[in-house]
Amino acid sequence: MTEVDALTWQEFEQYVADLCRRDGCTRVVVSGGSGDLGADVVGYLADGRKLVVQCKKYAPHRSVSSQDMQKFVGTARLEHGADVALFVTTCRTFTKAALGLALRQDIVALHRDLLGSWVKGARLEALIPLNGGGGGTKRRPSS
Template sequence: MRKRTRRQLQGWGSVVAAIAVVWLTGHWTMVWPVLLVVLAIAVVGGAGWALWRAHRTAVGQDRQWRAQEEAKARELSMTEVDALSWQDFETYVAELCRRDGCTKVVVSGGSGDLGADVIGYLADGRKLVVQCKKYAPHRSVPSQDMQKFVGTARLEHGADVALFVTTCRTFTKAALGLALRQDIVALHRDLLGSWVKGAHLETLIPLNGSGDGATRRPPA
């Protein structure tokens, strides 16, 4: 039964093909312009698709290259920051605040500063209190450091925005968790690198500890 059905279909297919050939032969002058148009559309469409794919690939590669170069540039700048003394680092952070429109910026770091190394006001009038910790890149900010800042940033200094800036790559899990719960902006090395390279402070504040550069966070 299946063989007979298959033979019937083949037969009908042959008939249809023969009719099509006869029809095309008799109407070739009408058909060939249409075929040329279809062929041209197919060629143009294929070329356009290939160009679009090539463009997408080039854009993706360019983005990847730019991200890599920006990361290298941040690290180059951070190498210069690493060469600063802790006093010069506080002064430099104050300069970054001024660059981004902060006013009445003063460096108050030293003994008895109660965690307020830099104090100023954001462009919208909010009081900014900054704790600066210049640690080696491989270190992590411990929970004890964050606890001290949490205890003074608002109660002692009346901060509207409390910013903890460090040159190391990570905060311990406990330190970062405390920062998030107490609305302390945690600015680790990667975010500081972006700030150094020109990112505005107002755009970094919402990130608060994200984009951690370490492949693995150290234990608390």
Template sequence: MRKRTRRQLQGWGAVVAVLAAVWVAGNWAMVWPVLVAAGAIAVVGGAGWGLWRAHRIAVDRDRQWRAQEEAKARELSMAEVDALTWQDFERYVAELCRRDGCTRVVVSGKSGDLGADVVGYLADGRKLVVQVKKYAPERSVSSQDMQKFVGTARLEHGADVALFVTTCRAFTKAALGLAVRQDIVALHRDLLGSWVKGAHLATLIPLNGSGGGTRRPPV
């Protein structure tokens, strides 16, 4: 009984297919535009799906990369920061900037950069220019160091936010006073330590002028 029913269904299916073919042949002028439109929709839909999938893959990869950068930027203690070369320290500062949402972050990594060791853009679109000084903890950033950065940060590099980051514990009184007057954000060792431990850059910028640093024994 089941075999007979299956054969009947197959027979009716063949009849329907033949009738459909005959109808299409007799009405081709009306059918072909529909087929062309359906094909175009399929192509466009396939292309759109491919673009959406490529976008999702790119977004996922970017998210993974940022997560890796953030993890990398949080791994170091200040003792490990002290052990970095000045080139690695510049790259590490760039990683901290990326961790906090900065985009298009570039490390100069060469002499003659006129104070722009790291350049990027804050999340709100403002241009960030960073001067990085890898000094021994017991040293101080001099007024001369600050004067050089003041002279180039905005006039030469167009900084909206100018950041002076150092591993030493203090800015001299003259250097810090100049930074405050010229709206240069001075990040001494203690503030850098907070940044390394996870404080967001946006919370550190308003602390400029909160002291030249401390003279406590090295961490």
């Protein structure tokens, strides 16, 4: 994680996109920055589901707030059409309110420890269900 901590927020978004590609995601685009409406990375999982990722490069001691999560919840599906909405951060925790919201709204909350596992080679498909109810598995692409 030392390597990840040294990245700028822009490099972190590109790094997450590269992890998605490594794990078989296709049509991966980095769209982060002002005006992205919460979609820093967009792509498609191997099974065809649309993946929308919010990346937050925070110091390890910080937490993702409910406000951060609310913004992503408000756009991930309605604005971007996510089948799987993934909130990935370099900090260790989500506040209780942020995690509760993520679980209720089927958002995958990937904190520092899970990100570290992803960086070390765990596949995204294996990490998604570790978020409990926020696994992003309820919606399937239409045939």
